[in-house]
Amino acid sequence: MTPTPPLLAVEDLTVRYRTDAGPVTAVDNLSFEVAAGSTLGIVGESGSGKTAASMALMGLLPRTAEVTGSARLHGQELLGRPDSAMRDIRGRRIAVIFQDALSALNPMMTIGAQLAEAVRVHDRSRSAGELRERAVELLDLVGIPSPAARLDQYPHEYSGGMRQRALIAMGIANDPDILVADEPTTALDVTVQAQVLDVIRRVQERTGTAVLLITHDLGVVAGLADRIMVMYAGAKLEEGGVEQIFYRPAHPYTRGLLAALPRIDRRLARLEPIPGQPPQPHDRPGGCLFRARCRHADPDRCTRPLPAPAEVSAGHLTSCVRVHEIASAG
Amino acid sequence: MTATTTAPPVPALEIRGLVAEYRTRRRLGGRGRTVQAVAGVDLTLAQGHTLGLVGETGCGKSTLGRTLVRLVRPAAGSVHAEGIDVAGAKGVRLRQLHRTVQLVFQDPYASLNPRMSVRALLAEPLKVHGLHVRRREERIRELLDLVGLDPAHAGRYPYQFSGGQRQRLGIARALAVEPRILVLDEPVSALDVSVQAGVINLLDDLQRDLGLSYLFIAHDLSVVRQISDEVAVMYLGRIVEHGPAEQLYDHPAHPYTQALLSAVPVPDPRVERARKRIVLTGDVPSPLSPPSGCRFRTRCWKATDRCAAVAPPAVDLGGGHTAACHYPALADTPAGNGA
């Protein structure tokens, strides 16, 4: 898709958990790319594997998880590295913002100290004064008013939105190539969410970092993402540019999600829920995983093993094998 | 359904000057401070209508909902549900109240007793109110069918159901006493989008078929627009704007409503990227020490000295649309909602 090699190239990523009930596949043969400086939105409902996939890239999954495949950042393999090597990459090349800012910050350390630590871990050359300067600069970048004074406060003295912004400041402390934001605004109120999304946008403009935005909220990706990947039951069902996904959705699941969504700008006559529910993680049949809920499912073709997602137009891929028939049917 | 009372002329809910307080935790030797979660609210819910109550965390919308079912006692003001004085009801009137107003909770996991089977869950309200004594089993099947669950699953336990199914069970339990009014406290906010739509449609159908009145409390403004006839916006314990849903969403008059609506992302990239967003600075002040005058003034771009001195009364903008603002936007001025 991009003439230059991508910043992040993920190939055949599979995550399995060993459980008492047998292995559970959380992510199934997932491949995608992220171009430098761009934003990829990963959209999916609970159990879709979107978080497991991103945590696998960071080497942050529990030991019971078995990760196979490949993920290369600047051509450098991320998977299967020892913890120590991963620690060096995490925070410096690839950083993460979690959903729950309160538990991601240490309540016993000032925000300034935590920011300084985030910088020092990867860059020991800076003096205390330089670290403080950098911390002020970071807080300013994420829009915290009077950053110098706020530096010496503890997390509990920050409001929810400010904590989330402080967390973003820690994430970008070392100018990472890619920022993984896992449901960064889910716990926040809508006015605060707007502030945080604004900050992510601004940080991206200033630092040129790529963003991997994981969310269940289609509204958030509509405003922020360049490309969108739709996940379901551990697999990629569709991927494309943001306008392709919203205006020409190819997969019945994507279409279903968009039709099920109430809108702020107009009232719909009636929402269209998707019938049924996703297959249980330990009981996933072969073929298309969405077929049990799909009104276009073909008892023969959709039960066969799916080929890799194919292009329906330039840069727009879907795993649906009946996409052309469905498109003509409307 | 056996609830065949013809709609009396009284409104379903009539809330006047409602104040609800709670005490902060006692410190050693202290008495704790009183926080007004609801600070003087007037609202009316017409029979068979849905009133959406929106606001951000801590604005008092849930506390307000809980006063309607006596989980919280009002400190001042009055609430009448179908003519019954909610705070004062005793004895027979109290039993009548329990059968008139029911609450549907947010968390479909915490709101069902894990040790009770579906049958036991639904039989309890029937037993307590002596309903359908001779045909209880049949009634339980009816209730399950009513909310779109398989009546054959009455012997199952909550853990055997998914989130959306549990929420339907919660609704069935509330409907067991044949209430006239449902207070729905964030009933779909814990659910995935594709499931949420099904529950919203179910609520729509139930209202139409049973003639229920809804107070729909939610922070998700899109969901509220979809289901509400009227909407009230709450900020720090007060209603700042109230009106017919279309009117309020298309022509928000209060600056807070404008900011709130403009902040909601629209799942439509061109619309979303073209919108003008009002990004509020700062955070909601602590309800322990609310600002004087207009409670929103500390974050408002229109605030003047007058806002600090005088709490703005609700101004009638016509058509049942009111806003508690000294400088409300008029309907013909373009508002924050850029769609």
Next chain:
Amino acid sequence: MTRTAPTTPAPASVPEPSAVPGKGASASRDPGPARIALRRFLRHRLAVAGVLVLLALAVGCFGATWLAPSPRNAQDLLLGATPPSGAHLLGTDELGRDYLSEVLYAGRISLAIGLGVAVLSTTLGTVVGCVAGYFGGWVDEVTMRVADLFLVVPAIALLALAIQGLGSSPVTIVLVLAGLGWTVIARVVRAQVLSLREKEYVEAARVLGVPTVRILWRHLLPNLVGVVVVNVSLSVAAAVILESTLSFLGFGVQPPRSSWGNMLSQASGMVGTSQSYLLYAPGAAILLTVLAVNFVGDGLRDAFDPQGRH
């Protein structure tokens, strides 16, 4: 991913397919929480072994009339104290009594006291804890301050006094030990109730107009079962030990009645002599009982743990 598992949002009138595939629609076959707890308990091997040991002890002691090799107090003064042998598995004491029989008969009192104290103190403590936790306010204040009071009073001194005043029949001992023991479970139950009463399902019951007594009985108690059952098992162990301590110190069961505690006390002079075997049997019986009871308690705790996997 904070959202909950999706379900089947079919149109309201169409029944949803089952959430758990492969299960029949039969109502009676769905496992309830009790059945799940039982299944989990049976997976706990030490606990099952504990149950078997306790059963054996109970049968042996309460069936001593039929099972003991000799009748109660059957003396053979000519024989005197003999070490364990084929005729007397645990030997005989200085009065020539068969020690195995004595241990079994003494176990009746020890186990009865243990069980009696556990049931009584748990019942009392659960009721007090429930009421204090559910109603809160001054009821809570008063009961908990009383419980605190029991904490600062030295138990042994109180027991000694009570037994001096009321006599040392096993019933007195049970009453006194239960009177001291209820505070522990009352505290635990109160803490649980404090969090349970805020649960949405309890609030839902209040909104439905369910009477308070029924809320306590149907919604709170069943969810306390785990805590309560575990406490019963642990307090059996504690009571057996406390009774032994008391008897050992001479405040407990008095001869001619015997318990494991006063058997130990009587044998205490034999340390270092050829008759030190007299210490082992009652000591081992106490140890075995306490260990078995604790394992059972462990198993019950796991079985009722709401965080446990299904």
